[in-house]
Amino acid sequence: MGIVTPDLGLIFWMTLSFGILLFILTKFAWIPILATLHEREKTIEDSLHEADKAREEMKLLQAHNEDLLRQAKEERDSILKDARNIRDNIIEESKTKANQEYNRIVEAAKESIHYEKMAAITELKNQIATLSIDIAEKILKETLANKDAQKQHIDKMMDNINFN
Amino acid sequence: MYLSSKIKNLSTKIWALAIIIVLFFTNVSNSNASEEKHEKEKFNAGEMIIEHIADAYEWHIMTIGETHVSIPLLVILIDEGKLVTFCSSKFHHGLESYEGFKISHEGKYKGKIVKLSTNEKGEEIESRPIDLSITKLVLSLFIGVFLIGWLFISISRSYRKRGMAAPKGMQSLLEPIIIFVRDDIAKSSIGEKKYQKYLPYLLTIFFFIFLNNLLGLVPFFPGGANLTGNIAVTLTLAVFTFVITTLSGNRAYWTHIVNAPGVPWWLKIPVPLMPIVELVGVFTKPFVLMVRLFANITAGHIIALGFISLIFIFGEMQPALGYGVSVVSVIFYVFMGLLELLVAFIQAYVFTLLSALYFGMAIEEHHHAEEHH
Numbered sequence: 001m002g003i004v005t006p007d008l009g010l011i012f013w014m015t016l017s018f019g020i021l022l023f024i025l026t027k028f029a030w031i032p033i034l035a036t037l038h039e040r041e042k043t044i045e046d047s048l049h050e051a052d053k054a055r056e057e058m059k060l061l062q063a064h065n066e067d068l069l070r071q072a073k074e075e076r077d078s079i080l081k082d083a084r085n086i087r088d089n090i091i092e093e094s095k096t097k098a099n100q101e102y103n104r105i106v107e108a109a110k111e112s113i114h115y116e117k118m119a120a121i122t123e124l125k126n127q128i129a130t131l132s133i134d135i136a137e138k139i140l141k142e143t144l145a146n147k148d149a150q151k152q153h154i155d156k157m158m159d160n161i162n163f164n
Numbered sequence: 165m166y167l168s169s170k171i172k173n174l175s176t177k178i179w180a181l182a183i184i185i186v187l188f189f190t191n192v193s194n195s196n197a198s199e200e201k202h203e204k205e206k207f208n209a210g211e212m213i214i215e216h217i218a219d220a221y222e223w224h225i226m227t228i229g230e231t232h233v234s235i236p237l238l239v240i241l242i243d244e245g246k247l248v249t250f251c252s253s254k255f256h257h258g259l260e261s262y263e264g265f266k267i268s269h270e271g272k273y274k275g276k277i278v279k280l281s282t283n284e285k286g287e288e289i290e291s292r293p294i295d296l297s298i299t300k301l302v303l304s305l306f307i308g309v310f311l312i313g314w315l316f317i318s319i320s321r322s323y324r325k326r327g328m329a330a331p332k333g334m335q336s337l338l339e340p341i342i343i344f345v346r347d348d349i350a351k352s353s354i355g356e357k358k359y360q361k362y363l364p365y366l367l368t369i370f371f372f373i374f375l376n377n378l379l380g381l382v383p384f385f386p387g388g389a390n391l392t393g394n395i396a397v398t399l400t401l402a403v404f405t406f407v408i409t410t411l412s413g414n415r416a417y418w419t420h421i422v423n424a425p426g427v428p429w430w431l432k433i434p435v436p437l438m439p440i441v442e443l444v445g446v447f448t449k450p451f452v453l454m455v456r457l458f459a460n461i462t463a464g465h466i467i468a469l470g471f472i473s474l475i476f477i478f479g480e481m482q483p484a485l486g487y488g489v490s491v492v493s494v495i496f497y498v499f500m501g502l503l504e505l506l507v508a509f510i511q512a513y514v515f516t517l518l519s520a521l522y523f524g525m526a527i528e529e530h531h532h533a534e535e536h537h
Contacts, residue, residue, distance in 0.1 A: 003214065003218055003462065004458075006399045007219060007276075007396045008295065008396075009240075009294075009295045010299065010301055010302060010305075011400050012296055013296070013306075014305060014400040015403075017305055018309070018368075018372065018400060020309070021309045021312060021313055021368060022364070022365060022368045024313055025312070025367070025368050026365075028317050028320060029319070030316075030363065030364040030368070031364070032324055033316070036324070037323075037342070037343065039328070040328050
């Protein structure tokens with residue numbers, strides 16, 4: 001029967017030391033350990049949650065970025081197209097303008113050449129006239145100065161004239 | 165790093181001190197006086213086993229020839245209001261009496277300290293004083309409590325130091341068990357809302373039982389004492405659970421006992437059959453806790469010692485037979501040891517789980533109570 005009869009002394013020491021152990025462990029071990037565990041678990045959970053959220057946001061951001069990129073591309077294309085159009089227009093315009101200018105210049109040049117030519121011709125004509133008059137005058141002066149020769153000449157001419 | 169090396173240093177010092185104390189107080193005595201008697205005595209397996217699993221006033225370490233090596237322990241007695249303390253080595257391994265006290269060899273108080281006195285008829289009678297001696301089991305209890313306290317306070321320190329960082333060392337060994345007790349025992353039996361109040365107690369009994377079960381499996385000092393297989397120890401643990409259950413019982417719990425719902429009225433009035441059954445149930449729950457742990461651990465010790473006894477029983481018949489049986493015995497002993505390792509954990513788990521279930525029942529809300537019947 002010895003082993004199934006609880007011993008008072010052992011019950012006393014057991015109650016005392018187990019009580020003390022329970023108190024000390026609760027105060028100095030379980031509360032800090034459980035608090036740390038809880039905190040750690042919460043942190044991990046929160047971090048996972050946040051990571052999920054961040055992933056979601058990343059996805060959204062990526063979609064947004066792609067959208068932006070597509071828009072940017074479209075804009076670039078349209079800008080390029082516009083620029084090409086503008087360039088073509090400018091070239092076309094300048095070509096026309098250049099042609100016009102060229103034509104105008106050529107026309108003006110032709111005109112001015114014509115005027116100059118006419119002026120030159122007129123002047124030449126005038127000078128020729130003057131010169132002719134001068135020459136004629138000189139010739140006449142010379143010729144008329146020599147009366148004998150003139151008479152001779154007239155005579156000669158008279159001779160030649162055939163009065164028929 | 166510095167702190168941990170300091171702690172390590174300190175713990176080494178504590179162990180060294182403990183060993184020195186043990187060596188210093190270890191009582192080596194030669195019991196030549198009883199040599200002849202011993203020689204005639206046959207090996208009694210039953211007695212040896214009971215001696216090993218029962219409490220003692222000295223911690224017997226070994227016997228070489230006729231020389232007993234044991235640690236004498238403190239005897240504390242309260243006799244007629246007087247405190248008497250002396251060292252148990254005064255008894256000379258129970259062979260002599262001291263100041264009118266002796267260790268009884270037979271009868272009701274076998275193995276306990278009794279006071280010798282003579283009654284009117286002149287017969288010698290034995291009476292038992294209040295005995296608060298630091299017995300083998302009490303010392304083992306102190307060692308266990310110290311170990312658990314030191315272990316968990318040191319890991320609590322590393323929790324505080326490391327904070328959110330991953331557990332390390334002893335911390336990572338014990339953390340899964342702590343989480344197991346919290347999630348699979350406390351949370352699942354008591355419920356999300358109220359488990360935190362009971363968790364420190366559940367963790368303490370779990371590790372107390374588990375560690376002391378393991379210490380009981382170590383065959384030499386400071387282990388080997390059958391602490392968790394002692395009825396006084398399991399009784400105290402069961403009483404703790406009972407007191408906590410009773411104190412935390414809510415209205416639904418008491419209503420359930422006095423007026424169990426879903427039971428025909430004629431089982432309650434005029435003969436309160438169900439209330440009596442329920443009330444008995446209140447006491448059987450901790451009683452079962454007490455007996456289960458006691459029986460399991462004691463049985464483990466008895467079987468292990470039985471295998472060892474076989475060697476001596478056969479050895480007495482024929483020394484060669486003893487050697488032959490020893491091979492088988494040791495194999496069985498190792499097998500039992502492995503089984504006991506499992507039992508050490510399972511019994512700690514079962515005790516804690518059932519305590520948690522009882523707490524859960526005591527605080528269960530009324531609408532849950534009906535579902536159980």
